[in-house]
Amino acid sequence: MINLPCPIPLQQYPHILMAHGGGGRLMQQLIQMFLTAFGTADAIGHDAATLGLKGNKIAFTTDSYVVKPLFFPGGDIGSLAVNGTVNDLAMAGARPLYLSVGFILEEGLSIETLWQVALSIQQAAETAKVKIVTGDTKVVDRGKGDGIFINTTGIGIIEHSQIIAPQSVQPGDLILLNGDLARHGIAIMAVREGLEFETTIESDSAALAEEVLELIAANIEIHCLRDLTRGGLASVLNEIAVAAKVGIEIDESLIPVREDVQGACEILGFDPLYVANEGRFVAFIPQKYGDRALEIMRSHTNPRQQLLVRLLRIKTAW
Amino acid sequence: MINLPCPIPLQQYPHILMAHGGGGRLMQQLIQMFLTAFGTADAIGHDAATLGLKGNKIAFTTDSYVVKPLFFPGGDIGSLAVNGTVNDLAMAGARPLYLSVGFILEEGLSIETLWQVALSIQQAAETAKVKIVTGDTKVVDRGKGDGIFINTTGIGIIEHSQIIAPQSVQPGDLILLNGDLARHGIAIMAVREGLEFETTIESDSAALAEEVLELIAANIEIHCLRDLTRGGLASVLNEIAVAAKVGIEIDESLIPVREDVQGACEILGFDPLYVANEGRFVAFIPQKYGDRALEIMRSHTNPRQQLLVRLLRIKTAW
Numbered sequence: 350m351i352n353l354p355c356p357i358p359l360q361q362y363p364h365i366l367m368a369h370g371g372g373g374r375l376m377q378q379l380i381q382m383f384l385t386a387f388g389t390a391d392a393i394g395h396d397a398a399t400l401g402l403k404g405n406k407i408a409f410t411t412d413s414y415v416v417k418p419l420f421f422p423g424g425d426i427g428s429l430a431v432n433g434t435v436n437d438l439a440m441a442g443a444r445p446l447y448l449s450v451g452f453i454l455e456e457g458l459s460i461e462t463l464w465q466v467a468l469s470i471q472q473a474a475e476t477a478k479v480k481i482v483t484g485d486t487k488v489v490d491r492g493k494g495d496g497i498f499i500n501t502t503g504i505g506i507i508e509h510s511q512i513i514a515p516q517s518v519q520p521g522d523l524i525l526l527n528g529d530l531a532r533h534g535i536a537i538m539a540v541r542e543g544l545e546f547e548t549t550i551e552s553d554s555a556a557l558a559e560e561v562l563e564l565i566a567a568n569i570e571i572h573c574l575r576d577l578t579r580g581g582l583a584s585v586l587n588e589i590a591v592a593a594k595v596g597i598e599i600d601e602s603l604i605p606v607r608e609d610v611q612g613a614c615e616i617l618g619f620d621p622l623y624v625a626n627e628g629r630f631v632a633f634i635p636q637k638y639g640d641r642a643l644e645i646m647r648s649h650t651n652p653r654q655q656l657l658v659r660l661l662r663i664k665t666a667w
Numbered sequence: 668m669i670n671l672p673c674p675i676p677l678q679q680y681p682h683i684l685m686a687h688g689g690g691g692r693l694m695q696q697l698i699q700m701f702l703t704a705f706g707t708a709d710a711i712g713h714d715a716a717t718l719g720l721k722g723n724k725i726a727f728t729t730d731s732y733v734v735k736p737l738f739f740p741g742g743d744i745g746s747l748a749v750n751g752t753v754n755d756l757a758m759a760g761a762r763p764l765y766l767s768v769g770f771i772l773e774e775g776l777s778i779e780t781l782w783q784v785a786l787s788i789q790q791a792a793e794t795a796k797v798k799i800v801t802g803d804t805k806v807v808d809r810g811k812g813d814g815i816f817i818n819t820t821g822i823g824i825i826e827h828s829q830i831i832a833p834q835s836v837q838p839g840d841l842i843l844l845n846g847d848l849a850r851h852g853i854a855i856m857a858v859r860e861g862l863e864f865e866t867t868i869e870s871d872s873a874a875l876a877e878e879v880l881e882l883i884a885a886n887i888e889i890h891c892l893r894d895l896t897r898g899g900l901a902s903v904l905n906e907i908a909v910a911a912k913v914g915i916e917i918d919e920s921l922i923p924v925r926e927d928v929q930g931a932c933e934i935l936g937f938d939p940l941y942v943a944n945e946g947r948f949v950a951f952i953p954q955k956y957g958d959r960a961l962e963i964m965r966s967h968t969n970p971r972q973q974l975l976v977r978l979l980r981i982k983t984a985w
Contacts, residue, residue, distance in 0.1 A: 372898025377906075397728035397759040399825060402720065410715035411767035411820055413805045441715040449729035451818045453771070485818075487731045495811040500769045500803075502729055502820035507717060580690025625690075651775075 353372040356385045359431065365458040370488030379486055382460075383450075387474075387481040388469035398482040400447055404506045408443035410434060411502040419466065419496055422536050426499055427469035429627060432556045433578065434501040436476045439558035440574040440630065442513040442565055444503030445477060450501055451485040455494035466497060477556035479503070505558075509565050515592030517572040523639045524597070525632045526603030527646050528553060529605040530582055534615045534624035544616065546609050555628030560649045564632065568582040569642050576626070583622040586630065668876065673782040674703045683776040688806030697804055700778075701768075704785035705799040716800040718765055722824045726761035728752060729820040737814055740854050741869030745787035747945060750874045751896065752819040753795045756874035758892040758948065760831045760883055761823030768819055769803040773812035784815060795874035797821065811877060824874075826915075827883050833910035835890040841957045842915070842949045845878065845964050846871060847923035848900055852942035853931045862934065864927050873946030878967045884948065887960050891951040894944070901940040903949065919953055 357378055368375045378661070402440045414430040424432075428464065431448065438445040450470060454463065474481050511517075533552040538544075564571060573593070575585045582604070590597045614621045634642055675696055686693045731747040744748075749766065756763040768788060772781065791800050830833075851870040856862075875894065882889060891911070893903045900922070908915045924932075926941045931937045952960055 370897075372896070372902050376897075397726040397755050397761065397821075397823070400725050402723050402725050405720050405722050407718050407766060407822075408715040409718055409767060409822060410801055411769045411818065412803045413769045413771050413818060415771060415805045415807050437715050441717060442718075443715065447727060448749075449727060449820050451729045451731045451820070453731050453733060453816055483728055485730045487733045487816075489733050489813060489816075492810065493733075493813040495807060498771055498807075498816070500729065500731060500818035500820070502723075502767050502818070503715075504727060504822065505715070539984055552863060578690070579688075579694075584690050662726070 353385070353468060355377055355461060357382050357460055359461055360458060365454045365456055365460060365463070365488055367456055367490070370486060380605065382464065383467055383484055386464070386471050388471065398447070400482060401505065407662060408441040408507055409437050409503070410437040410441070411500065412437060413498060415495065415498050416537065417495065418540050419462065421540050421552060421654070422549045424554040425466060425469050426497055427466040428473035429472035429554050430499040430501045431470055432478060432554050432627060433477070434503040435558050436576045436630070438503045438505035439561040440576050441505065441507065442511060442571065442574065443507045445479045445503055445505045445558050447482045447504045448474065448479050448501050449483045450481055450485070450499060452636065453487060453494055453498040454488050455496050456488055456491040456513055458496055461514065463497065467581055473556070477558060483640050507622040511565070511572050513574055515573050515589045516597060518593035518633045519572060519635070520595055521636060522572055522633045523560045523636055525634065525639070525642055525646060526604070526629065527557070527583070528629050529607050529610070529620070530577070530626060530629060531606055531610050531614060531621035531624035531625040534581070534619070535610050535617070538617055539613060542617065544613065546613060548609055550609055550613060553626050553634060555630035557630055559630065560646060564642055567641060567645055568597045569638045570635050571632060572635070574630060576630040578625050578627060581621070581623040581625055583620070583629070598607055639664070646654040671703070671781060671786060673700065674708045675700050675778055680850035683772045683774055683778060683781070685806055685808070687772070688804060689834055691841065694804070700782065701785055701802055704782070704789050704791065710819055713915035715767070717802060720766055720910060722826065724825040726756050726759040726823040726825055727821070728755040728757060728759070729818065731816060733813065733816050736857065736858050736970035737780065739858050739870060740867045741850070742872040742945070743782040743784060743787050744815055746791035746817045746908055747872050748796055748817040749788055749791035749797070750872050750945060752821040753797055753874045753876050754948070755893045756821050758878040758894050759823065760827055760829060760879065760889065761825045762880055763797045763821055763823040763876050765800045765822045766792065766797050766802045766819050768799055770805070771812055771816040772804060772806050773814050774806055774809040776814055780817065791874070795876060798963065808843065825892060829883070829889055831889050831892055833891050833907045836913060836951045837890060837953070838913055840890055840951045840955060841954055842945065843952065843957070843960055843964060844900070844922065845875070845927070846947050847925050848895070848941035848944060848947060849924055849928050849932060851929060851945040852899070852937070853935070854927050856894055856935055857931060860935065862931065864931060866927050868931060871944050871946035875946065875948055878964060881963050882960055885959060885963055887956045888953050889950060890916065890953070892948055894948040896943050896945060899939070899941040901938070902951070907951070
């Protein structure tokens with residue numbers, strides 16, 4: 350899939366022109382390109398996708414992706430746009446089903462670049478078991494955008510009856526974290542600042558839905574889930590503490606941060622607790638489910654999320 | 668509603684800063700501002716909205732809005748972003764229910780401007796009977812965006828069993844058009860080019876769902892619906908002709924274009940048949956339903972869509 354040649358004749362049309370957003374022949378060609386990348390999703394190119402949906406409770410979330418550089422160690426804007434929105438659905442305890450993809454393209458963008466991003470979107474969608482079912486493309490004048498912006502909006506289905514929300518958090522809950530912190534933010538910053546380390550720091554970008562759905566399927570009571578994106582772990586814990594009206598005390602020595610990431614944080618002046626991740630989340634659960642939940646989370650080992658830590662309990666009610 | 672004061676202290680924070688996208692206190696303040704504008708949609712600010720949904724067939728559509736100027740005669744980017752996506756759902760014969768709103772803001776944007784756009788979104792949503800249930804905000808560096816880009820993604824429910832699609836179009840069908848053409852595109856271009864006419868040309872931007880749902884409720888058989896946005900009537904008829912494998916012949920003299928709009932088209936070198944509209948659509952229906960459908964469409968009179976025309980029938984099968 351990733352080596353599929355771009356269906357647009359690149360010698361003739363190497364770059365995005367304003368006409369690619371104009372509703373005419375070039376836009377049709379671009380839509381065909383996306384149809385090729387995203388498979389046989391018939392709905393794309395029409396006004397709306399028509400979807401079958403079993404169940405009557407859904408999760409709905411939207412996110413825009415404006416990352417620079419477009420390609421970075423461990424990912425690119427396309428896979429990020431799929432994983433990020435899939436993860437927002439997962440944090441609601443939903444099974445991700447459908448995504449829309451909206452592109453805002455800057456005039457002059459290389460079509461080969463766009464094609465690589467489209468293929469990456471499709472590959473990430475297959476991995477996360479979601480379908481790209483509808484899309485949109487707009488082109489803005491050169492200098493009025495920044496290469497590619499992507500909005501993905503997701504629909505998931507909620508198959509359980511748990512109330513997974515900050516308000517469900519209780520004093521005494523365990524907070525489980527699914528891996529080491531700060532790799533995504535540092536991977537991006539390292540490229541931007543031209544920093545080189547002995548090892549390449551790769552983004553932790555990954556889809557988390559499978560792992561969450563397995564926790565739910567194991568009848569583990571889940572009080573709250575939150576992925577650790579903008580603002581990192583510290584901001585998330587602060588937000589949840591406020592919403593749940595509890596105090597949260599953590600033991601920083603229990604939080605895994607890779608040595609090279611820690612070093613990069615020191616050079617760049619960042620606190621890893623505040624740096625963005627794209628494949629990390631915390632689960633608030635009652636103590637009695639701790640061992641079983643840890644076992645499930647540990648079974649989802651892949652090179653990007655092999656570390657797992659049990660944080661301190663929530664200590665004081667306000 | 669439209670006069671609600673902005674909850675952000677504008678003297679202290681008159682402009683969007685990079686920190687408004689950073690996940691910290693300023694972003695929380697911005698989210699609170701949107702919550703105020705969009706009412707009590709509890710879901711905003713969390714990762715995903717949880718929605719009840721009756722029925723098992725939904726329509727799903729996405730669109731990004733990059734219009735300049737942000738405010739124009741007859742509308743603004745906010746109302747346009749609601750109406751455009753509501754109309755895409757309507758064109759699938761769906762009842763629009765929920766919208767997500769994703770903002771990409773350029774550093775330096777006036778927060779007062781953003782507030783006015785947010786209020787306009789809310790007002791348009793109320794008019795169109797949809798709810799804004801989830802959102803996202805990203806901030807890009809000055810010079811990497813263009814004030815405000817908005818993505819809206821919509822969910823609607825399909826309550827009928829008609830197959831409304833180009834493939835359903837038959838030779839002999841009537842094509843009904845709900846109003847005069849080219850006002851939106853010309854309203855925008857007139858402001859951009861600094862043109863002044865005796866009368867102000869206002870955009871035709873409007874939500875079309877009520878009108879379409881009434882056609883469906885009247886048991887009118889509808890073969891295809893399409894709103895006449897990018898590329899205008901001519902591009903839409905071309906696309907449908909190709910997909911339906913029919914030829915379409917229209918009598919240009921039957922197509923209403925206001926005199927001032929026609930004049931502006933001549934000055935600017937545009938063909939009104941190719942100019943974008945934001946409140947116009949065509950309905951392909953069997954001849955026997957023509958009179959009843961016209962009656963319903965005419966009953967939806969408002970200052971922006973008072974003209975209605977019956978185009979020529981589809982003539983030749985290929």
